Amino acid sequence: MNRIEVNNLNVYFGDSQVLKDININIPKNTVTALIGPSGCGKSTFIRTVNRMNDLIPTFSHDGNVYLDGVDIYNPKMDVVDLRKKIGMVFQKPNPFPKSIFENVAYGLKVHGLNDDDAIAARVEESLKSAALWEEVEDKLEDSAMGLSGGQQQRLCIARTIANNPEVILMDEPCSALDPISTTKIEDLIHKLKNDYTIIIVTHNMQQATRVSKYTSFFLLGELIESDLTDKLFIDPKDKRTEDYITGRFG
Amino acid sequence: MSLNLPQILSPKNSQRIMNAIFVCSGLITVLILIFIIGYILIMGLPVVNLEFIFSNPIDSGRAGGIFPMIISSIYVTLIAGIVSTPLGVGAAVYLVEYAGESKITKIIRFGAETLASIPSIVYGLFGLAFFVVSMGLGWSILSGGLVLAIMALPTIFQVSEVTISSIPSSYREGSYGLGATKWQTIYRVVLPAAIPGIVTGIILGMTRAISEAAAVMFAVGSALSVPISMFDPGRPLPLHLYVLATEGISLENAYGTAAVLVILVLAVTIIANFLIDKYQRQIMGR
Ligand SMILES: Nc1ncnc2c1ncn2[C@@H]1O[C@H](COP(=O)(O)OP(=O)(O)OP(=O)(O)O)[C@@H](O)[C@H]1O
Ligand SMILES: [Mg+2]
Numbered sequence: 001m002n003r004i005e006v007n008n009l010n011v012y013f014g015d016s017q018v019l020k021d022i023n024i025n026i027p028k029n030t031v032t033a034l035i036g037p038s039g040c041g042k043s044t045f046i047r048t049v050n051r052m053n054d055l056i057p058t059f060s061h062d063g064n065v066y067l068d069g070v071d072i073y074n075p076k077m078d079v080v081d082l083r084k085k086i087g088m089v090f091q092k093p094n095p096f097p098k099s100i101f102e103n104v105a106y107g108l109k110v111h112g113l114n115d116d117d118a119i120a121a122r123v124e125e126s127l128k129s130a131a132l133w134e135e136v137e138d139k140l141e142d143s144a145m146g147l148s149g150g151q152q153q154r155l156c157i158a159r160t161i162a163n164n165p166e167v168i169l170m171d172e173p174c175s176a177l178d179p180i181s182t183t184k185i186e187d188l189i190h191k192l193k194n195d196y197t198i199i200i201v202t203h204n205m206q207q208a209t210r211v212s213k214y215t216s217f218f219l220l221g222e223l224i225e226s227d228l229t230d231k232l233f234i235d236p237k238d239k240r241t242e243d244y245i246t247g248r249f250g
Numbered sequence: 251m252s253l254n255l256p257q258i259l260s261p262k263n264s265q266r267i268m269n270a271i272f273v274c275s276g277l278i279t280v281l282i283l284i285f286i287i288g289y290i291l292i293m294g295l296p297v298v299n300l301e302f303i304f305s306n307p308i309d310s311g312r313a314g315g316i317f318p319m320i321i322s323s324i325y326v327t328l329i330a331g332i333v334s335t336p337l338g339v340g341a342a343v344y345l346v347e348y349a350g351e352s353k354i355t356k357i358i359r360f361g362a363e364t365l366a367s368i369p370s371i372v373y374g375l376f377g378l379a380f381f382v383v384s385m386g387l388g389w390s391i392l393s394g395g396l397v398l399a400i401m402a403l404p405t406i407f408q409v410s411e412v413t414i415s416s417i418p419s420s421y422r423e424g425s426y427g428l429g430a431t432k433w434q435t436i437y438r439v440v441l442p443a444a445i446p447g448i449v450t451g452i453i454l455g456m457t458r459a460i461s462e463a464a465a466v467m468f469a470v471g472s473a474l475s476v477p478i479s480m481f482d483p484g485r486p487l488p489l490h491l492y493v494l495a496t497e498g499i500s501l502e503n504a505y506g507t508a509a510v511l512v513i514l515v516l517a518v519t520i521i522a523n524f525l526i527d528k529y530q531r532q533i534m535g536r
Contacts, residue, residue: 084429146535
């Protein structure tokens with residue numbers, strides 16, 4: 001069953017077309033990796049899926065994006081609710097300048113949860129899921145800005161999980177992290193994939209093979225090829241995919 | 251082609267000289283400050299005691315204390331703060347978060363810059379014409395406070411605007427990404443992160459307001475008694491100081507008044523900075 005379906009999606013910033021006729025299905029509770037050279041539109045694509053691009057005045061699009069069969073760009077769509085269902089983890093860890101606790105509680109409070117006990121329980125649960133609890137349980141009231149980069153990124157994942165989303169979008173979540181933190185995040189992705197549909201942008205092919213079931217290759221705003229990760233990396237159908245993954249690109 | 255300019259100074263020596271220049275300019279700035287404050291305190295403190303602070307002036311201020319002036323100063327400054335803070339911060343939020351770059355924002359910014367550069371005596375005249383006469387508020391604490399509010403407004407606005415626009419957009423994206431609305435993002439993320447800067451702006455505006463004689467002298471009246479309601483006239487410290495000195499009433503008490511004013515401003519600044527630092531450490535974790 002597909003959680004997300006994208007049909008004939010074109011995206012423009014002003015006059016320039018950034019995504020061209022994208023068609024892709026993202027199955028439920030799997031990890032899909034997006035790869036491709038810098039500037040090919042990977043970030044733009046995932047930001048289209050949670051309507052973050054709405055914040056950019058020059059953004060326009062045509063085509064359809066469905067979440068569980070519902071067109072997310074239909075006029076009746078509640079964007080706030082959509083972004084709650086489709087969480088996002090950014091390339092650079094961006095915790096709020098608040099306490100660790102408040103960071104994780106943020107989404108809950110914003111969505112009207114007032115019960116302190118329920119919030120505390122959810123915060124603990126989310127930090128545990130994000131494999132951060134043991135490192136921070138004694139200092140929940142400390143500022144999140146004092147954490148290491150890897151801890152901050154796991155905090156941002158915890159913050160996203162706390163909202164109980166259906167989909168998690170990750171835009172190069174490890175690019176600012178050291179190998180140990182990267183391993184922790186990858187382990188985390190393995191754990192999360194049972195309950196969440198994950199789309200991860202990565203520049204690291206090994207990472208794509210380690211964490212994802214499906215991989216899609218983007219080039220110059222086009223989706224060149226989508227397949228099972230194992231298949232795409234061993235036996236790509238398109239010459240351009242092969243050139244890219246073997247490093248012969250350009 | 252290569253040109254070998256004779257090296258008059260080795261890089262090391264030119265570095266030393268520049269260091270010395272910077273250290274000197276820093277030192278001179280601090281010394282001027284210490285000299286002025288020290289001078290005022292040395293001249294003024296001998297007359298400052300509890301009685302001076304807590305009693306009413308006698309014989310136009312030749313004797314007695316400055317209690318009504320201290321109350322007037324605090325009163326007008328509070329009114330100025332209460333009026334100008336929401337206006338200044340509100341305008342800054344509007345400009346950064348809602349307006350986008352446009353003609354209107356340019357005009358508002360230009361307006362604030364112009365307001366900031368108008369001499370305070372002109373504000374004073376405006377206060378007389380507008381608040382005292384046209385609006386019929388009379389010579390009162392309220393009229394004086396409102397003039398000071400307008401004077402402090404550009405400072406609060408400009409500092410808030412710079413602060414809010416320097417809040418990283420990654421904070422906003424993080425908030426939107428979790429499904430927060432625009433207002434929630436402003437109220438829960440942007441403003442708390444901007445508080446140190448905004449409070450600095452408010453303190454700058456308020457210390458300027460509390461130090462003003464020219465701006466209030468046509469608006470606040472010149473009463474020697476403690477103002478009770480904000481429609482009563484008053485006489486803030488700088489105005490009292492000005493009257494004592496220019497009318498040759500008591501230079502001694504003028505210095506005493508100046509010393510109290512300086513201590514008040516120093517205390518507010520130091521306490522505010524301490525609180526800002528504490529808050530900053532709390533939210534930024536260092
Ligand atoms: N706000 C914007 N306005 C105009 N053009 C934009 C905007 N954001 C992105 N673009 C353009 O869209 C194209 C795709 O950018 P995008 O950030 O999606 O690439 P990417 O695949 O994520 O690259 P990277 O791997 O470097 O992150 C680029 O040519 C970029 O210049
Ligand atoms: Mg990108």
